[in-house]
Structures are given as C-alpha cells and as structure tokens.
Amino acid sequence: MGNTHLADSSSVQSVDRALAILEILAQRGESGVTEIAADLGVHKSTASRLMGALLNRGLVDQVSDRGRYRLGLGLVRLAGNVTSSLDAVSGSRAITRALATEVGETVNIAVLDNNRVLYVDQVVGPSMVSMRSWLGQSVPTHCTATGKVLTAWLDKPERIAARPATWKKLAPNTITSVDALEKELEQVRKQGFAVANQEMEADFMAIAAPIRDEHDEVTAALVISGPASRIKAKDFDALGHIVKLSASKLSGNPNYWRE
Template identity: 35%
Template sequence: MGRRVPAVSRALDILELFLEGDGTLSAPEITRRLQLPRTTVHELVTTLAARSYLVPVVEQPGRYRLGVRTYQLGSRYAEQLDLAAEGQQVARSVAETCGETVHVAVLDGTDVIYIAKVDSTHAVRMVSAAGRRLPAHCTAVGKMLLASLSAEELDARLPDGGELPAMTANSITDVTALRAALTEIAARGVATESQESNADVTCVAAPVRDRSGRVVAALSVSVPMIRWSEARQRELTELARQGAGRLSERLGHHGVG
C-alpha cells in the first residue's frame, strides 16, 4: 500500500459531507465539521467547484451542492455493477456467519430466478440452484419480491380467481390468500415460507434495493426444520435484513426502506 495523500483525503471528506442532510453546505460549515483550516477548505472547495464536483446553489449564495461530475462517476459505477457477482459475495458472507444456505433471486413474471447461492456447511437437500426458476409464491424470496410490486403490477401478474401451482402440501394455491400474505409481508418488510417449496426447509427473506430505492432482488436464508425455532427465526431474519442491506449498499442504495 502506498502513502495516503492528505489533500486528496480532505477533498473526499468534503464530498462525503454532502451525503448527509439536505445536500447543501457552506464553506464555514465544512470548516467547522471537519475541523480544517479555513484557507484549506476554501482552496479545496474552489478546486472541486472548478472541476464540477461541486456547484454553487444559485438561490442560496455561499452554499454548494454536488456537481455533475459526481453523478457521472456514480452512473459509471452503476453501469459496471454485476448483481449476480455482488450477490454471490454478500451471500457468502452471510452463509459464513450462520452456516446455512443463502440465496439471492430476482423476479421474472410470476417466477423467481436464483442468481446466487451459497450452500450450508451441513448436508441439506435443496430444490433451488443458481439459474433455476421456481414459482415465486412458493418461496420467501418470491413472496418478498411480489410484495414489493405496485397494486397494478401485482394485478397483472396475479389476476383474481386463478389457482396457483403447488410444490408441497403447504404451498399457497389461492390468489386471495396469497394477496393477504403479501400485504402482511409488505408491512413487515420481511418474508418467510415454511415448507412451501421444500417439505423439509423453511426460509426468511429481505428485499434488496438499487440506488433509486427500487426492489430489484431478495436475499434469503434457508434452514432445515430440524434446526428451526423462534429464536433461530429472529436471528436469521436479522441476518437476512443485514445481508440485503449490504447488497443494497453495493448497488448504490443508502436510504431507509
């Protein structure tokens, strides 16, 4: 590792301040918050503004906001993101923490497609596999993704009166019952399925968001019923939330919900 350049670090510290609050700051506020010399802040802000990383706020003289160059850099970063690769890394981290199987999946019509999977350290028979497609309503990831759709999108995919295919005796096959479950999932912000896609397994899933806040995937932790309990459910629910949150951050999401 080479030596860090103090001036570059200070410039980045300034830019990162704009991620907080209303996104506008004055030079005196930057000076106070970073405890830097006034002349140093003035020179750095002037340089950043000259390079379009900061721009003056016209209606608020003396204040600055992030400039177009930061947007261009963020857009280029987003273009290079690979959801499957990022998901695999986060799934591996979650699996190492809990020792259970972790999935990341996306919604395609009324099915989910698994784009990342890390197996449990225990021998567990799973119906899922990376690249495999399963009915969304039978899985925790799928129910989480369906619950994140708008009413119009959900109506288009799940018209009333239809019957849903079953994977096990516990699968939800009634659209009205599924809609009620999805409403509850949307309110909780986490989904579970108990022996609905695999008679021996239960899962918990949380939503993954992109930089715009849109739900683009879901991350789940799956565990055999022999290791399932209320305490384990609480533990894995929190791990799923944390993992989904980390993956969301990798996709550029920094908001709440």
C-alpha cells in the first residue's frame, strides 16, 4: 500500500494537514485543538477549522460538546467498506473460517505496510479466553510470524527497508539483532512458514504462511494465533503445514490485498 506520507507529489496542502490530524489522533488517542496546532505548526484557528471539516464528515468525534477530539466511527464505516469488498473479491472468508474452526484459534490475514504489518481480516477462534482484536492493528515485522513471512522472500534492499526502527525487546524471545533475524528468515524460507514464540508479547504464539499471487510473489500472510498454553512447540510443525495448506488455497490469484 502507499506510504504513510510521500513527498508531496500532486497534493493539496490543506487536505494533507487535515489527514495528518487523523494520524496524530491515531497516536494520541485524543487531543485538543491547541496541541494539534502545535504538532502541525499552524495557528490554533487553522487547526480548529481543519478539525471542523473532519468532524462534519464523521472522521473525528468530539469527546464532549466542546473540547477534545478523537477518531470517529465514520472511519469504521469506511474501513468496513474496504474489508467487505476484499471478502467479496477474494472469497477468503470461507477459508479463514474453516481454518479457525480446524485449529480452534484466531485467524488473520495481514499485509506489509512499509516496515510494519497491518492486519486486514480476522476470524476469532472459538476459544473462550478473551483475545484482543488484531483487525486494523499495525505491528513491527521482526517479532511477528506475519512480519517474518511478509519479509522472508523480499530482495535484500527491501528486506532491509522492512526492518524495525528500533530493536526493542518486547517479550522473552524478541529477536534483537540483524544476524538473528536473517537466520530466522532463512529458516522461514526453508520451512515455508514462520513461528513467533512469545516474541511480541509474553505468552502469545503465532504461526503464519505466505499467500502468493499468480506470479508467486508474497502478497499477504495468513496467521493463526493464541496463547502459549494452547499452541505448543510439539505442534508447530503440524500447525505450520495446516496454515500453509490454507494459505495455498488463497494463493495463485491477482493481489487482492494491494501493497
């Protein structure tokens, strides 16, 4: 998909500023007009007017009658349009649901978004334990099974560009060096699937396989995830093959997931 903010080829400054507000609110959660104005480097009256335009279209909501702002449900409506058209075109939902039922865990489809992974589809498994929603989440590449699958087959320069900005240790097994990551990606290419074993969050496991287009390019990742108490080392191989099989059913078609 497009970069978060390219050089301003063929753009409109005021529109770009308004869309920058959305990014700021995505990071901040909620914010006041004066704070946003400082972030944008504009006067607060300008920030207020730009915010007004976003408010009028439901892309932001006011936290109270007069005051702080946050991202609005209008975005959910628009994003629902994106994901349902993906479902309609790719026919992926039947396959992901079958996989979720077969392995009993949550299933996602994810794409590469610059040097991050974006989760664009989700089927929650039937397990009773409350798991967070990954849909629409953006995570680093190096500590996720999806990130490994999405980067393992990239050429070297692209693979370098997809590395994380920081090698922060997020969980007990987080990979924190280039050498270790390259060795892991070699293993992914050999196995045809990736495992993230408590690398992004303690107690959180994931196994992912690549979805490929008609030219055999990796376009998305199919992943199952759950707690370490249910996904054990002795099962990685069998589960990896099951995920690969489902991913292959999603493969061979034009790139629906557009990056």
